[in-house]
Amino acid sequence: MLATQDSHLRLTQAPLAVAALVRMLLEALVAVGCLAGCAIAFGEPFAGPYVILALLVFSLTFPGHAPRGTSPAAIARDVLTGWMLIVGLLLMLGWATRTIAFFDERVIVTWIAVTPVVMFGAHLLTPVLLPRLLAAEGLKRVAVIAGGGSLGLKLAERIADTPILGVTVAGFFDGRTSDRLEPAVRERLLGSVDDIADYVKKHRVDLIYITLPMSSQPRIMKICDELRDTTASIYFVPDIFMFDLIQGRMDSIGGMPVMAVCETPFFGVNAMVKRLSDIVLASLILILISPVLLAIAAIVKITSPGPALFKQRRYGLDGREVIVYKFRSMRVAEDGAVVKQATKDDPRVTPFGAFIRRTSLDELPQFINVLQGRMSIVGPRPHAVAHNEQYRKLVKGYMLRHKVRPGITGLAQVKGMRGETETADKMMMRIAYDLEYLRHWSLKLDLQIIWRTIFVVLKKDNAY
DSSP states (O other): OHHHHHHHHHHHHHHHHHHHHHHHHHHHHHHHHHHHHHHHHTTOOSOTHHHHHHHHHHHHHOSOOOOSOOSHHHHHHHHHHHHHHHHHHHHHHHHHHTOGGGSOHHHHHHHHHHHHHHHHHHHHHHHHHHHHHHHHTTOOEEEEEEOOSHHHHHHHHHHHTOGGGOEEEEEEEOOSOGGGSOHHHHTTEEEOGGGHHHHHHHSOOOEEEEOOOGGGHHHHHHHHHHGGGSOOEEEEOOGGGGSOOBSOEEEEETTEEEEESBOOSOOTHHHHHHHHHHHHHHHHHHHHHHHHHHHHHHHHHHHSSSOSEEEEEEEOGGGOEEEEEEEOOBSOOOOSSOOOOOOTTOTTBOHHHHHHHHTTGGGTTHHHHHHHTSOEEESOOOOBHHHHHHHTTTSTTGGGGGGSOOEEEOHHHHTTOOSOOOSHHHHHHHHHHHHHHHHHOOHHHHHHHHHHHHHHHHHTTTOO
16 A cells, blocks of 8 residues: 555656756757757767857756746747847857857857747747646646635646646635635535545545645644545645745755745755856956956046045845945945935035946946855845844845845846835835845846846936
8 A cells, every 4th residue: 555655656746847857957958959959950060169068058047947927928038038148148258268269150150049949939839748748648637625715726826827737626625605715716616625535535636735724733634634545645735835935945854844934045056056157257247347447446546535445334145244345436435323325416426426326337346245255246235234224124024135145236226226215115115126036036037137237227227
């Protein structure tokens, strides 16, 4: 009996594992496969520089992420934007290292043009073909949901929106009267939660999702006990996932399951990917802009008395104080218990300081902070310690933004929350974007933010 249950568990988990693997490898395999195909098509051996380029591309596209939208237009926009950013980074690396000459121009141009088209087709076809393949292999699963509340309904919607899982929801079980249920649940109600065991024994059910509130522990234990005589796999979906989690996930310590409610996105491989990308990009940028840095430093010294660099205490990773560099743009260097934010036509700002603030050139020394490990290129913008102490008391979840290193640019800045935050409402909007970044981080998102920052700086909105 135990052997049968174990083999059934592996079978029911197979679609989930296959779906996760496909999602992680899809874009990476398409990019590498197209590169190999283009090289072979033009008579180039897929070796040497091409293998190195393939490894680099694989590292930039793995693990892949499903497009945020489901419409063809949304998928095309997501694929094209992500691919343009990757190509831009590769071209910059090739130019900086003078390795572009090692590649056949026809291969590279064709590869750049063909890859996003194939990626788009792969994203469109995979959700259609994979469920059919799973069904053909006998891996398509039937599920029921114990609990017809908002959590159960949301789970059913997520399953329906993710056909790649190969799971079909047969219906709901709930002990409440029909007038207390949502219409979508009422139409697919299979019975009371006490009827689950009988239903599972009489019908083919592979997966049971329990979405009852954690306060219903006795009922949950009773359901699990009654289902011991079946081969269905049982999953508990705690109602804690209805809350505003940051990187919520499951883990284990010595075999004991633990649940992450608030966690940094940079753990394990992600931490290495983030730090390596910061070091590589910051090093290349500093090499490229070094003449600009020297020129700005000289002009700052000439046009107003005081140091070229302004050092200010900010909160960094885990709320620890760090020293952040900027080109001095004011006649004062405030870093005390009270720091007044710069405002429009602020008399403290020097004429040249107004220019470098408006163009964000005053932020360029922070690439040195990135190499020091104090900052990241992309992340929540650091605030002065005095502002932190003020807003942490006013904005719920404010300090969660310090689960990651502060950034030179961030999601809030490219969403229009750049510059002065003179009201608590504006700061709340900025923090909302910062937390959204923590929830959805990916290397592709970082590259998209960097790309959009260029246009934000050129527009010069809210910078003074």
